[in-house]
Amino acid sequence: MNMTNEGLDCGFHRSRLPSEMNQGQEGNIMSILKNCLGKELSKVTMPVTLNEPLSFLQRICEYMEYAEILNQASNEEDPADRMKFVATFAVSALASNWERVGKPFNPLLGETYEFQRNGFKIVCEQVSHHPPISAFHAESPHYKFYGSINPKIKFMGKSIEIQPKGVVTVELLRWKEAYTWSNVNCCVHNIVMGKLWIEQHGTMEIKNHSNGYRAVLEFKEASSTKEANQVYGFIENNQKIPVYRLYGKWNKLLRCVSESDFQRYVHQKSDKKADASNDRSRKIFSKLNNLKMSSFLSVSIQEDPIDTTQLEDLSINDDEVQIPSEIQSVLLWKCNERPENSDKYYHFTDFAMQLNAMDPEIKDVLCPTDSRLRPDIRCLEEGDNSGASAQKNRLEEKQRNRTRNVKHNEIGVPRWFKHGINPLTKYEDWMFTGNYWERNYSNISEIF
Numbered sequence: 001m002n003m004t005n006e007g008l009d010c011g012f013h014r015s016r017l018p019s020e021m022n023q024g025q026e027g028n029i030m031s032i033l034k035n036c037l038g039k040e041l042s043k044v045t046m047p048v049t050l051n052e053p054l055s056f057l058q059r060i061c062e063y064m065e066y067a068e069i070l071n072q073a074s075n076e077e078d079p080a081d082r083m084k085f086v087a088t089f090a091v092s093a094l095a096s097n098w099e100r101v102g103k104p105f106n107p108l109l110g111e112t113y114e115f116q117r118n119g120f121k122i123v124c125e126q127v128s129h130h131p132p133i134s135a136f137h138a139e140s141p142h143y144k145f146y147g148s149i150n151p152k153i154k155f156m157g158k159s160i161e162i163q164p165k166g167v168v169t170v171e172l173l174r175w176k177e178a179y180t181w182s183n184v185n186c187c188v189h190n191i192v193m194g195k196l197w198i199e200q201h202g203t204m205e206i207k208n209h210s211n212g213y214r215a216v217l218e219f220k221e222a223s224s225t226k227e228a229n230q231v232y233g234f235i236e237n238n239q240k241i242p243v244y245r246l247y248g249k250w251n252k253l254l255r256c257v258s259e260s261d262f263q264r265y266v267h268q269k270s271d272k273k274a275d276a277s278n279d280r281s282r283k284i285f286s287k288l289n290n291l292k293m294s295s296f297l298s299v300s301i302q303e304d305p306i307d308t309t310q311l312e313d314l315s316i317n318d319d320e321v322q323i324p325s326e327i328q329s330v331l332l333w334k335c336n337e338r339p340e341n342s343d344k345y346y347h348f349t350d351f352a353m354q355l356n357a358m359d360p361e362i363k364d365v366l367c368p369t370d371s372r373l374r375p376d377i378r379c380l381e382e383g384d385n386s387g388a389s390a391q392k393n394r395l396e397e398k399q400r401n402r403t404r405n406v407k408h409n410e411i412g413v414p415r416w417f418k419h420g421i422n423p424l425t426k427y428e429d430w431m432f433t434g435n436y437w438e439r440n441y442s443n444i445s446e447i448f
């Protein structure tokens with residue numbers, strides 16, 4: 001559980017990339033996109049100047065930055081507490097997307113990526129090219145986390161809307177439980193002009209398939225920057241009775257209050273002469289309560305009508321979400337600070353900085369299809385944009401030659417995953433065949 005001990009497994013740690021990104025990266029997006037209105041963007045070739053030096057497979061590993069939260073989940077005896085931490089993990093997994101407006105490289109068919117750290121290991125493989133599907137499988141002594149992502153990217157005129165299609169599953173081994181959810185949509189704003197910024201919005205429903213517990217989290221669409229990035233929701237038991245309320249920001253922190261404390265507070269509303277701080281907290285709570293009234297909620301609790309004018313100016317403080325001292329609120333997760341000069345390095349987190357590092361210890365045992373061996377990404381990381389562009393064209397051309405008129409399985413793809421029905425969730429899924437770590441690389445086609 002020691003996440004501060006960087007590089008425990010990866011041998012070394014770098015605090016920045018070998019080269020700063022070239023300025024004007026956000027350059028002339030419109031000239032590229034003007035003919036793409038409403039089109040599926042995965043088929044549109046874009047210049048490397050819009051890229052970040054990571055493959056989408058590496059990007060998927062960023063879900064794991066706070067994976068130790070799953071160990072906490074596994075330690076809890078109460079199913080509501082386990083759900084609380086699984087939900088916390090699901091939110092933490094999206095934190096790295098904040099300010100990340102570079103486009104990761106589309107993985108080549110059959111490309112893989114592996115990563116190990118502090119007790120978990122993860123393998124990703126590009127299992128399909130059209131549509132692009134990336135499968136991943138992480139495991140530790142306490143949990144498994146796996147699934148597949150098929151990002152649907154659409155240009156909407158002023159913004160780009162991304163739907164990360166696919167279901168992800170957490171298994172807590174000690175409890176033989178499977179939890180599933182889908183990630184919320186992501187929107188890149190200000191494509192025409194202004195500063196690009198990322199929003200994640202929508203409802204995330206996390207299901208425990210063995211006992212019917214559920215978490216519902218609302219990622220709020222921003223009506224002002226003050227309101228940006230807010231997340232709130234609840235956890236309910238198998239009788240559909242809420243047990244916990246969660247609130248925070250996906251790029252900052254997540255807090256939890258018990259339902260009884262929450263209700264007690266909401267019903268103290270008769271005290272009209274509350275002081276300023278009380279008033280502020282009340283606004284937060286009326287907002288949480290508001291959620292309960294939304295259509296997806298099946299429970300109704302008697303309450304005073306909410307003064308919606310008060311909701312308008314509610315802002316959750318950037319560093320801390322203020323709540324009254326008489327209410328027990330627990331900090332479930334706090335986001336790590338971005339490293340110094342992160343803005344010069346594609347807004348990478350410290351975790352992201354490590355993903356494409358070539359650790360001398362694994363260099364010689366890496367699978368030949370590993371993203372770290374992609375020359376175009378390596379060039380971009382080193383600041384060689386024209387090299388990156390030339391290599392990217394070469395790799396894509398090579399891929400076209402390799403895949404022309406053949407079925408994926410004829411060229412040995414997928415190699416490490418198998419499509420089928422997951423017995424725990426009964427969903428269609430890409431399941432890990434489990435033998436990657438034996439490092440038998442026979443019959444692997446050369447993709448780079």
Ligand SMILES: CC(C)CCC[C@@H](C)[C@H]1CC[C@H]2[C@@H]3CC=C4C[C@@H](O)CC[C@]4(C)[C@H]3CC[C@]12C
Pocket residue numbers: 029050059094097100101102103104149151153160162164183184186188196
């Ligand atoms: C033309 C330029 C501006 C396009 C840049 C598009 C970038 C910002 C898009 C392209 C693909 C997108 C990613 C696709 C899928 C996922 C998985 C999801 O669970 C979290 C968001 C995340 C990680 C998206 C973040 C935003 C993303 C990286």
